[in-house]
Amino acid sequence: xxxxxxxxxxxxxxxxxxxxxxxxxxxxxxxxxxxxxxxxxxxxxxxxxxxxxxxxxxxxxxxxxxxxxxxxxxxxxxxxxxxxxxxxxxxxxxxxxxxxxxxxxxxxxxxxxxxxxxxxxxxxxxxxxxxxxxxxxxxxxxxxxxxxxxxxxxxxxxxxxxxxxxxxxxxxxxxxxxxxxxxxxxxxxxxxxxxxxxxxxxxxxxxxxxxxxxxxxxxxxxxxxxxxxxxxxxxxxxxxxxxxxxxxxxxxxxxxxxxxxxxxxxxxxxxxxxxxxxxxxxxxxxxxxxxxxxxxxxxxxxxxxxxxxxxxxxxxxxxxxxxxxxxxxxxxxxxxxxxxxxxxxxx
Amino acid sequence: xxxxxxxxxxxxxxxxxxxxxxxxxxxxxxxxxxxxxxxxxxxxxxxxxxxxxxxxxxxxxxxxxxxxxxxxxxxxxxxxxxxxxxxxxxxxxxxxxxxxxxxxxxxxxxxxxxxxxxxxxxxxxxxxxxxxxxxxxxxxxxxxxxxxxxxxxxxxxxxxxxxxxxxxxxxxxxxxxxxxxxxxxxxxxxxxxxxxxxxxxxxxxxxxxxxxxxxxxxxxxxxxxxxxxxxxxxxxxxxxxxxxxxxxxxxxxxxxxxxxxxxxxxxxxxxxxxxxxxxxxxxxxxxxxxxxxxxxxxxxxxxxxxxxxxxxxxxxxxxxxxxxxxxxxxx
Numbered sequence: 001x002x003x004x005x006x007x008x009x010x011x012x013x014x015x016x017x018x019x020x021x022x023x024x025x026x027x028x029x030x031x032x033x034x035x036x037x038x039x040x041x042x043x044x045x046x047x048x049x050x051x052x053x054x055x056x057x058x059x060x061x062x063x064x065x066x067x068x069x070x071x072x073x074x075x076x077x078x079x080x081x082x083x084x085x086x087x088x089x090x091x092x093x094x095x096x097x098x099x100x101x102x103x104x105x106x107x108x109x110x111x112x113x114x115x116x117x118x119x120x121x122x123x124x125x126x127x128x129x130x131x132x133x134x135x136x137x138x139x140x141x142x143x144x145x146x147x148x149x150x151x152x153x154x155x156x157x158x159x160x161x162x163x164x165x166x167x168x169x170x171x172x173x174x175x176x177x178x179x180x181x182x183x184x185x186x187x188x189x190x191x192x193x194x195x196x197x198x199x200x201x202x203x204x205x206x207x208x209x210x211x212x213x214x215x216x217x218x219x220x221x222x223x224x225x226x227x228x229x230x231x232x233x234x235x236x237x238x239x240x241x242x243x244x245x246x247x248x249x250x251x252x253x254x255x256x257x258x259x260x261x262x263x264x265x266x267x268x269x270x271x272x273x274x275x276x277x278x279x280x281x282x283x284x285x286x287x288x289x290x291x292x293x294x295x296x297x298x299x300x301x302x303x304x305x306x307x308x309x310x311x312x313x314x315x316x317x318x319x320x321x322x323x324x325x326x327x328x329x330x331x332x333x334x335x336x337x338x339x340x341x342x343x344x345x346x347x
Numbered sequence: 348x349x350x351x352x353x354x355x356x357x358x359x360x361x362x363x364x365x366x367x368x369x370x371x372x373x374x375x376x377x378x379x380x381x382x383x384x385x386x387x388x389x390x391x392x393x394x395x396x397x398x399x400x401x402x403x404x405x406x407x408x409x410x411x412x413x414x415x416x417x418x419x420x421x422x423x424x425x426x427x428x429x430x431x432x433x434x435x436x437x438x439x440x441x442x443x444x445x446x447x448x449x450x451x452x453x454x455x456x457x458x459x460x461x462x463x464x465x466x467x468x469x470x471x472x473x474x475x476x477x478x479x480x481x482x483x484x485x486x487x488x489x490x491x492x493x494x495x496x497x498x499x500x501x502x503x504x505x506x507x508x509x510x511x512x513x514x515x516x517x518x519x520x521x522x523x524x525x526x527x528x529x530x531x532x533x534x535x536x537x538x539x540x541x542x543x544x545x546x547x548x549x550x551x552x553x554x555x556x557x558x559x560x561x562x563x564x565x566x567x568x569x570x571x572x573x574x575x576x577x578x579x580x581x582x583x584x585x586x587x588x589x590x591x592x593x594x595x596x597x598x599x600x601x602x603x604x605x606x607x608x609x610x611x612x613x614x615x616x617x618x619x620x621x622x623x624x625x626x627x628x629x630x631x632x633x634x635x636x637x638x639x640x641x642x643x644x645x646x647x648x649x650x651x652x653x654x655x656x657x658x659x660x661x662x663x664x665x666x667x668x669x670x671x672x673x674x675x676x677x678x
Contacts, residue, residue, distance in 0.1 A: 065532035203388035237605035276562030
């Protein structure tokens with residue numbers, strides 16, 4: 001692409017929103033209230049006004065607990081869902097409103113790895129068929145020999161034994177399958193990989209193997225990652241930048257080292273303190289009140305206020321905006337803005 | 348006398364074409380009020396151990412040999428009546444997924460009161476009062492209202508609290524918790540762990556915590572067993588095992604964690620996979636993945652020996668300890 005400015009991030013997400021309607025069809029929207037039938041539709045606010053960017057070669061991690069909208073963000077960027085509002089730009093081009101045909105060249109550049117390698121590989125296809133399919137689709141003019149060579153090359157580079165090619169997915173363990181799923185994503189030489197919890201379903205010793213593989217691919221192929229996970233120790237190891245999501249909104253975006261050395265948002269602090277540590281004898285975690293509210297009826301103001309120890313009247317009425325901090329991070333919190341956090345902790 | 352004493356427990360599964368050994372002669376003890384962690388990866392046999400302790404194995408699994416002495420009585424030899432008295436009453440179990448454990452068509456109250464009345468001679472109202480007290484112990488707000496609710500009306504963390512309350516209903520001596528926090532978010536997991544720790548300590552209840560998460564074991568337990576392919580390969584005080592593991596597998600498991608490596612560097616991975624039950628290699632089951640393996644490892648199963656504060660089943664533990672890499676890593 002000629003108009004790509006090198007200063008521009010590879011991926012830009014601007015004010016992204018996604019709502020899912022809960023009521024399917026007209027009849028379900030009818031409600032009986034105070035003796036009258038009224039039309040009322042409810043929706044899940046999965047993603048609310050999120051802006052993020054990823055530069056080339058970065059590994060942008062999106063973390064948060066279940067229901068925070070992190071997988072929805074991944075699916076929106078991959079073009080598997082259409083945003084309700086907002087824009088997604090890739091390499092300087094707006095991609096969220098493209099037609100199927102218009103999206104086609106981008107699907108080759110943007111590939112996705114899913115959490116469950118048992119569900120992401122077709123059980124009726126041999127490994128060779130599964131790996132050759134994307135190459136044939138994106139390079140329709142390639143000869144059979146070229147396709148075969150390409151697939152063999154990728155298999156070797158990610159440690160998939162070419163002798164596995166004739167076997168079916170059920171013959172492999174979870175770690176081997178995830179390796180195959182990664183090989184499948186890499187066969188079309190993508191630039192950008194969206195990985196949605198790629199190692200959560202794997203055992204510890206296998207997690208290390210797969211994470212190493214993804215790091216190697218990043219270096220040797222110059223890949224950019226959007227890495228979705230709930231596991232903070234993986235983020236610290238793998239990510240270059242981190243976005244912490246809560247209830248569909250971004251709490252904090254920072255460089256990985258900055259986020260782990262000086263977390264600012266009260267939710268980020270609580271999240272970091274809750275990770276079970278190997279060496280400490282006694283955990284000293286910040287207790288959060290209650291649990292994540294449902295995204296159906298979002299509270300006004302800050303999404304985190306119902307569980308936040310620092311919430312005041314302003315937090316209940318006004319939604320905080322992400323504000324630049326001196327160390328380069330962005331934090332959406334009134335208490336951080338007003339510098340109340342450490343004052344309370346000290347007092 | 349220890350509360351629980353397992354001796355040479357062997358569990359087999361009779362499959363159509365062969366019989367596989369899921370647990371191979373495991374032995375351990377648990378003192379009253381002690382908290383023990385069982386760690387290992389999928390297929391190591393940790394959940395099977397939990398099920399066996401309550402004699403809950405069903406076909407094709409069966410206890411082949413061995414003894415499980417609970418308060419001096421062998422669980423393996425108990426008849427159904429004795430087992431009913433044991434389960435829930437003296438030994439309780441908590442599973443990973445609370446939605447599967449709770450009956451979706453009964454209210455929380457019905458399930459709790461039913462359990463109490465099945466084991467104790469109580470009136471309905473007395474049972475209800477005990478249920479309310481137990482719900483309060485696990486910090487459930489407005490317990491009277493919760494009793495009228497169905498499981499689907501509650502959040503995941505709340506359900507797991509209710510499961511813990513049910514496990515504690517009859518004041519058991521021992522709780523077996525199989526991955527109790529794995530399905531929960533980290534902030535909720537931290538709360539539940541703190542709660543379980545507090546309840547076990549204040550009521551002098553023994554805990555067997557089955558998990559794959561070394562961080563959880565480190566914070567919750569006093570002693571740890573590490574399992575691999577149906578055997579205990581290392582056991583000892585949790586602090587010793589975390590800080591100075593002796594078995595190459597335990598070392599590999601701890602070193603493979605991302606927090607053990609400088610960010611961005613390659614993780615120290617263990618090559619290969621855990622063998623399937625039908626294809627456990629001869630000798631030490633870990634030998635194909637172990638860089639220290641010798642001919643002895645490939646032919647003879649190692650016995651547990653006392654070494655460096657822990658019990659470890661490894662032929663090469665001495666040589667391994669003089670290994671230069673390792674000494675550097677420790678220093």
